[in-house]
Amino acid sequence: MPRLSSLVLAVVLAHGAVANASELGKLPVIEVVTIGNGSLVWGRHGHITVCVRYGDPHTDRCYHYALADFEHPWSMVAGYFRGDRSFWAGFEAYDNMVHRYRDLMDRSIWVQPLPLTDAQVREFIARLEHDITDDNKYYSYDHFHNNCTTRIRDIIDDVTGHALSTMDEPIDGRSFRDFAREGFFDSRWLELATDLAMGPDTDRVPNYWERMFLPQYLREAIAKRFGVQPIAAYTRRGPPAPSDGADGRIVLMLFGLLAAAPVAVARWRGRFERVALGAAIAPYVLAGGLLAFLATISPLPYVRWNEAILVWLPIDVLLVALRPARRRVYARARVAMLGAIALGLLVGIVKQPLLAPLVWPLAVNTIVGFWPTRERAAAGPAEAAAVV
Numbered sequence: 001m002p003r004l005s006s007l008v009l010a011v012v013l014a015h016g017a018v019a020n021a022s023e024l025g026k027l028p029v030i031e032v033v034t035i036g037n038g039s040l041v042w043g044r045h046g047h048i049t050v051c052v053r054y055g056d057p058h059t060d061r062c063y064h065y066a067l068a069d070f071e072h073p074w075s076m077v078a079g080y081f082r083g084d085r086s087f088w089a090g091f092e093a094y095d096n097m098v099h100r101y102r103d104l105m106d107r108s109i110w111v112q113p114l115p116l117t118d119a120q121v122r123e124f125i126a127r128l129e130h131d132i133t134d135d136n137k138y139y140s141y142d143h144f145h146n147n148c149t150t151r152i153r154d155i156i157d158d159v160t161g162h163a164l165s166t167m168d169e170p171i172d173g174r175s176f177r178d179f180a181r182e183g184f185f186d187s188r189w190l191e192l193a194t195d196l197a198m199g200p201d202t203d204r205v206p207n208y209w210e211r212m213f214l215p216q217y218l219r220e221a222i223a224k225r226f227g228v229q230p231i232a233a234y235t236r237r238g239p240p241a242p243s244d245g246a247d248g249r250i251v252l253m254l255f256g257l258l259a260a261a262p263v264a265v266a267r268w269r270g271r272f273e274r275v276a277l278g279a280a281i282a283p284y285v286l287a288g289g290l291l292a293f294l295a296t297i298s299p300l301p302y303v304r305w306n307e308a309i310l311v312w313l314p315i316d317v318l319l320v321a322l323r324p325a326r327r328r329v330y331a332r333a334r335v336a337m338l339g340a341i342a343l344g345l346l347v348g349i350v351k352q353p354l355l356a357p358l359v360w361p362l363a364v365n366t367i368v369g370f371w372p373t374r375e376r377a378a379a380g381p382a383e384a385a386a387v388v
Contacts, residue, residue, distance in 0.1 A: 027121045028054045029113050032152065032222060033062065034215045035101050036108030036236060037183060044183030044190075046215040047101075048149045051094055052125060053113075060094035063128045066141065066148035083299040085138035089131045089151070102234045110230035112222050120159045127155050142300060144176050144202070144213050153212045156222070163225050169208040176202040176302075177353075179214060181247070188248025195249070195353045196291065199306035203351035249356035256360025259283070263367045270373050278320050280364050284357070288312030307352045311341060316361060319368060331369030338362045 035047040051062040068076045068087045079086025101107045116124065130136055131151075141147060157164040177194055180202065184190035194202075212218040223229050259280045266276035291309050298304055318330055338358055344350035345358075 026055070027118055028052045028125070030116055030121060030124050032112045032114060032156070032219070033097070033233075034110040034112075034219045034230065036110075038105055038107050045180075047107075048152055048215040048218060049097065050124075050128065050152050050155075051097070052128070053094070057093075057095055061091045062094055062097045063089065063091045063132065064148065065089045065131070065151040068141070080141055081294050081298045081300070081303060083140045085140055087139055087141040088137040089139075090137065091128075091132055098234075106236045106238050108232070108236045109234040110219060111233045112219065112226075112228045112230050114156070114222070115226055115228060116159065124155065124159050127159070140299075143180070144206075144210075144302070147213060149215050149218050150213050153218050164212065164221055165209050167208055167221060167225060169221075169224065171205065171208055171211065173205055174211075175205050179206075179211065188251060192248045192252055192356070196287070196308045196312075196357060197294075197303070197306070198352075199302045199304070199308075200350075200352045201302040201305065249353070252356040253359045256284075256357075257363055259360060260363035260367060263364055264371055267367060267371050267373050273324075273373075274320050277364070277368070281316050281319060281361070284312040284360055285314055285316050288316075289314040307341075307350060308354060308357060311338065311354050311358050311361060313361070316365075319364070328369055331365040331367075334365040335362065335369050338365065 029052075031051045031053055033049050033051050035049070037044055037046050047064075047066065049062045049064050051060065053060050066087055067090045068079075070076060076086060078084075098109070101109055114124075139146065139151075153164060177198060180194045180198065181191050184194065206213075208221070212221055219230050262276040263273070263280050266273040288309055288311075291306055291312065292314055295304050295306055295309065313334070316334065319327055322330055338361060341350060341354065342358060342362075345355055
């Protein structure tokens with residue numbers, strides 16, 4: 001019953017909006033407005049909004065589908081990973097939208113008026129108004145499958161008789177992970193985060209419909225399907241977003257080798273091995289523990305199954321806790337496990353890009369499992385055999 005009342009309210013609101021437009025002598029124009037990439041993490045892949053233009057600045061307004069409490073980013077991120085309904089739809093005045101993205105953020109703006117019939121305009125407005133009611137505005141955000149762009153894409157598709165979902169355009173072989181990395185070309189650490197925080201589900205190549213989860217590809221699809229070329233309403237004055245950049249994987253490999261070096265020194269000297277091991281593994285064990293925790297609480301498929309957890313395995317803390325003989329056995333087992341993952345990467349069974357993070361635990365466990373201690377190196381053949 002509440003859902004029915006919400007739908008009725010949406011229809012009433014939409015009817016009022018159309019009536020207002022009729023007083024101006026015409027139905028409003030529906031515009032898809034694409035916003036270029038921003039500097040903040042959540043703006044790196046752009047934004048999109050739908051604006052209803054009545055020809056009167058007092059009534060023109062834009063509908064957003066990715067509103068959240070950005071002033072409290074940690075709670076917003078926590079809600080995202082838990083799958084809470086922590087994002088919502090809402091609207092603002094057209095002039096406010098332009099002022100924020102143009103004047104305050106210096107982000108490019110493209111406009112595409114949709115060529116809709118009168119009936120389609122009415123249906124479109126009814127959908128927008130329905131989606132901002134209290135009963136319907138909250139939703140669980142998913143960067144790839146349920147975001148500000150996919151929600152607008154779905155409305156356009158429904159209103160136009162599936163004009164977008166039936167498109168059969170060629171694709172270029174890039175995966176969801178590749179598209180995610182595009183927004184982080186200027187940050188090695190954010191690019192590394194896409195390797196570690198997103199599981200193999202993101203290594204699938206999306207079809208043309210699916211890749212419209214990003215604003216620029218929905219803009220491209222609208223231009224192809226409806227023949228509406230985007231109008232550049234504003235072009236950012238700052239430098240363009242980078243189209244390529246160092247990915248940080250070599251840096252992570254070198255860091256892992258450097259972190260493992262004190263363990264080799266400690267084993268050679270025969271002193272402070274536990275201290276060196278604790279310092280060497282603590283960062284990746286903590287990161288692996290965080291990934292395992294997120295996999296436990298999150299409904300997102302690319303978070304729930306993450307092969308990086310098998311590489312940065314939290315139970316590597318046993319390297320510090322176990323006695324030397326058992327520590328060596330555990331380390332050798334881990335080397336075999338990591339070797340199997342590396343082989344899977346080479347033959348293509350493992351898709352997630354894990355070679356760079358794999359070097360770190362592989363170096364530590366190889367040293368513990370196979371590097372002789374100082375006492376073993378100084379012992380005679382018979383004594384060395386006894387130690388083994």
